[in-house]
Amino acid sequence: MARWQPGARERLSQAAMELFLEQGYDRTSVTEIAQRAGLTKRTFFRYFGDKREVIFAERDLLGDAMTAAIAAAPAGTTAWQTALLAVEAVAEIFPDERRAFVRTRGAAVGSAPELLERDLLKRQALTDRVTDAVRRRGIPASSAVTVATLTVLCLRNSLAAWATGDSDFGAAARKQHRQLSDLLADGLTQPLPSSPSAPDIKE
The missing domain is CATH 1.10.357.10 (Tetracycline Repressor, domain 2)
Incomplete structure (x- = not known):
C-alpha cells in the first residue's frame, strides 16, 4: 500500500493550502507555491499537473x-x-x-x-x-x-x-x-x- 511520506510533495501541498487561504485560489500561481515551499517550479510539475491537483492528488x-x-x-x-x-x-x-x-x-x-x-x-x-x-x-x-x-x-x-x-x-x-x-x-x-x-x- 502506498504510504504518505514527508518531503517535497508535502511541502508543496502545504504551501499551496496556505496561499489559497491567504490570498485566494485564483490569485495564487504555481510559481508562488514553489517559492513558498522553497522549491522550483520544475519540481512542482514533477509532482502535480496543475494547482488543482495539489488538493486532490x-x-x-x-x-x-x-x-x-x-x-x-x-x-x-x-x-x-x-x-x-x-x-x-x-x-x-x-x-x-x-x-x-x-x-x-x-x-x-x-x-x-x-x-x-x-x-x-x-x-x-x-x-x-x-x-x-x-x-x-x-x-x-x-x-x-x-x-x-x-x-x-x-x-x-x-x-x-x-x-x-x-x-x-x-x-x-x-x-x-x-x-x-x-x-x-x-x-x-x-x-x-x-x-x-x-x-x-x-x-
Whole structure:
C-alpha cells in the first residue's frame, strides 16, 4: 500500500493550502507555491499537473487502498463490514502529522467554487471505484451503489472527526462506522415527532 511520506510533495501541498487561504485560489500561481515551499517550479510539475491537483492528488491513493481492502476481505464478510475495512485501509495515508493539512485543505476547498466542483467530481470518481470493487465481490449492482456511497460517506465523516480530534484515524473510522450503523439500524425507523405548531404572528 502506498504510504504518505514527508518531503517535497508535502511541502508543496502545504504551501499551496496556505496561499489559497491567504490570498485566494485564483490569485495564487504555481510559481508562488514553489517559492513558498522553497522549491522550483520544475519540481512542482514533477509532482502535480496543475494547482488543482495539489488538493486532490491523494484521491488515487485512497481509491487504491480502499479497493485493495475490498478485494482482500475474507469470504463471508458482510457488505457493511467490508465498508469499514475499506475505510480503515487508508489509515497509513493519514498519520497524525497530517491533521493540520487536512483541516487547511478543507477550508481551501470551501473557499473556491472551482475547487468545490472538483471535489464533487473526485468524490464521485472514488464512489464509482468502490462500487466496481464491491460488485466484483458479488454484491448485486442495485446494492453496490448504496454500499459504496455509504462507504465514502463513512470515509468523509472519519476524516473530519480525525482532523479535529485526538484519536488516531483507525479509531475515528470505527466510531463513525458504529454511528452510521446505529442510524441505519434504528434512526431511520424512528417515527417523526408531531409537527410543531405554527409560530404566533404578532401584528
